[in-house]
Amino acid sequence: MMEQKTKKPISKSLIKRLHIIYSAQGIDDEQKRAILLDLTDGRTNTTKELTYSEAMYLCGYLNGTKKENRDLTITEREIRRRRSAVLKRVQRIGIDTTDWGAVNAFCLDTRIAGKKFRELDGEELLLLIPKLESILKKKEDGGY
Template sequence: MAQEVTNYARFYTLLNRIPYRGDKEDLKCSLVSEFSHGRTCSLKEITRQEYSAMCAAMERMTPAQEQWKEERRQARSVCLKLMQQTGVDTTDWDTVNRFCMSPKIAGVEFRELDIEDLGRLSSKLRMILKKQKDKQH
């Protein structure tokens, strides 16, 4: 059987949004198996129809899209404010991205951070601010 689906961005975006405490790889295999009726655990072997049905079901499992966008917007705002307090010029996206690309900070550009990443970033930024404050005293 020829591979029917070649772009899995929709699936992985939804997979990362599903609140799940276990191994995401196990969840992926479970979802693919369920929607392929036990035929496979591999996304490469799933039909376009199975893929569409699976993604639609995953969309129903994720928090409401608008709620997610608002939570992400708020988390981004908190991080940008904290970056500004640490001395990063947040009016320049290149500067923000260079700062975030540091492996010690996030290792990816700011726009690629999800809500969990933004939470970790805000914790790191608060630690940086605390260290800066402790040096001043």
């Protein structure tokens, strides 16, 4: 989860700014929700519930204003966070995450990812999070 140095609420103008960036970057609602879930480690999937520091980080990240030499570090960290976020949800679904065979069998299902866990790239991991959240919600509601 991204460190929250300040819990200052997000302003309406900053919400608008982020929505303009989403539109300019061609980010659809599903991708936006996945990005927000990843950024907040599953706390929220809506822009208006971001903290000020999360929103400012997201603006810089989406606009590509991070220094190029830090991009590799950020990317590596992002992939680790996404893997961790996916594994947490897979475990909550009931898959033994200490058994890579079980994790891979789950991920290989075409309805899930169609690939082994280690073969999933950052974008695929990001898109998998809302899918797993949906499965968890159905499981909680007794429909899975």
